[in-house]
Amino acid sequence: MIETLTFYLFAFILIFSAVAVISMRNPVHSVLFLILGFFNASGLFILIGAEFVAMILAIVYVGAVAVLFLFVVMMLDVRFNDLRKGAMQYVPLGLIIGAVLLAEFIYLFSGWVLPDNTNEILVSGMTNTQEIGHILYTDYVFPFQLAGLILFVAMIGAIVLTHRKRAGVLRQNIKEQVTRTKKDAIEIKKVASGTGV
């Protein structure tokens, strides 16, 4: 009973905040509603016993991604209302397509039969974290390593597209500073008296 109630609480707040994300005028409010949505989604994960995924959702999405979003939205000087101006003319078309898709999915899910092996319950007595760690480095080691390679490419891409060598910037070169000797740092001039430099 209480579980069902909690589920509906989380689910309704999730849907409400998802709608709010796309309908808020102020983009900062949108991002804040996004964070609320993430929290409720992680609540749903806890309800089905996936506490590891729930924590990851809170830490990675709320802690890193959403905060980054917030920074970008605050720092970029984009007038979002100007961007929205032309968008209203596509609303009827979007609504029609959305309605058709919704009808199709309702039809689809009303007759959905889950295969037997999709609701396997953990039996080994291990926690979520242990279980994920167990298969991540055995059965799924190949896609896991590939994910690392994809992040590597993303890193190269970020550097290629944004790193610029700027001329005229003074940089500190510690090695150069430390290896300076008296000989190449100062020059002693003998100035004859009365002539000036």
Place this chain on the structure above:
Amino acid sequence: MMILSYDIYNIIPELFLTLSAMILLMFGAYSKNMDSKMVFKGAIGLLALTGILLLYSFNGYIGTAFSDMIKTNPFSQFLKVLILGSALGVMAISYSYAHQIKTAIFEYPVLLMLSVVGMFIMVSSNSLLSLYMGLELQSLSLYILASIRRNNALSSEAGLKYFVLGALSSGLLLFGISFIYGATGAISYDGIADFISMSLTISPGIIVGMVFMLAAIAFKISAVPFHMWAPDVYQGAPTSVTAFFATAPKIAAFGLLIQLLYGPFAQLSADWTQILYFVSAASMALGAFAGLVQSNIKRLLAYSSIGHVGYALIGLTTGLSGGLNATLTYLAIYLVMSLGMFACILKINKDEQNIESIEDYAGLSKSNPLIAYAMAIFLFSMAGIPPFAGFFGKLVIFKAAIDASLIYLAVFGVITSVVGAYYYLKIIKVMFFDEADLVLDQHKSKGSLAVISLCLLFVVFYIVSPEYLANIIQSVSSWLFVNG
């Protein structure tokens, strides 16, 4: 606990390529005098070494590895050879052009090699998870390559457009995969195939998932109605990168499509042939008619590649092994033709800029007869005029269609190829019969000369023994129907 050290043997080419890309990156990042020519040359050498490794292990190490994540057999090895061949060709023609437009940075070959790794994984994946990861690795590298000329507005626009639409198609793919997993409870190809063959009625969830996946793959091969990114990206990206877009990723996505359709979804051929029928006919029509009004050579080749994808899809529309062989033959010939074509285009430069407007090709036959004649032969071949290779590609495709009694599609294909021939011949007319004083930059590049002459040899002498390629394809494609 299935990881055996033997599994490593199945991914030796991928491992080698990944490690070489990393070494080249380190070399480029730490070398003081920043001469990226060494990295470009090193990349060619390492890609060639990968090719030797691939050919050496062509018939060895057959089977699945890493808990059914990947499967290697001569079919996937054959596709890898095609992909690697186009990557090598593109690398060979890249340096002088990239140097000229000041984008010869050492990350260029590194990203190209990493995208090849992604394509290798795409064609040897045996699970929807590794399929997605391979596809993302490939796409992410290509997004960066498209916008690598970052001071150029067109290139940045191309990269951004490709990225946004590519992310959308990845979303479609994942959505489809979630449907398939929800309906079958499996993500390995074999698991899905087993589930479908054992179930009495096909649940609509599988069909919907398959349609979403097909849409995402159609985006990757730029087939109508998911083609809209292609002309802008082809035009905006640096020409050498466009040459890569037109060749290797298409082969990889086709390889993926073939393995999905003839593997897990083989039982559903009645459903997917209808979709492919429409996609193929629409791609051929758009490729032929939209190409007529183009004045930019890169946009024109984008529409031409959409058309070629349509022809190649005819073979798959048959749903038979004969059609599959025809598709592979067509793809191999298309690869060589467009590589040669782009190698020629990269030679046509004026004032350190690649000439892209077709009108400016006037007088090319007088000033640079060699390039003009080579280009004319590639264009004749693309138009499907005998005795060049492109004609035989279309011949096997239409023959396969007629064998599968897809008469209307074959007739439609012939009509659109006649329409398409107009714009290929128009370029030849401009090059040979329009008078103008054209003075081109003279850049010596052994690489592009080698690529043009090899492609020319293939296109011209294919007629001598078409059976040679056909036999190879016959023997490798039979592996698709072997279980295990």
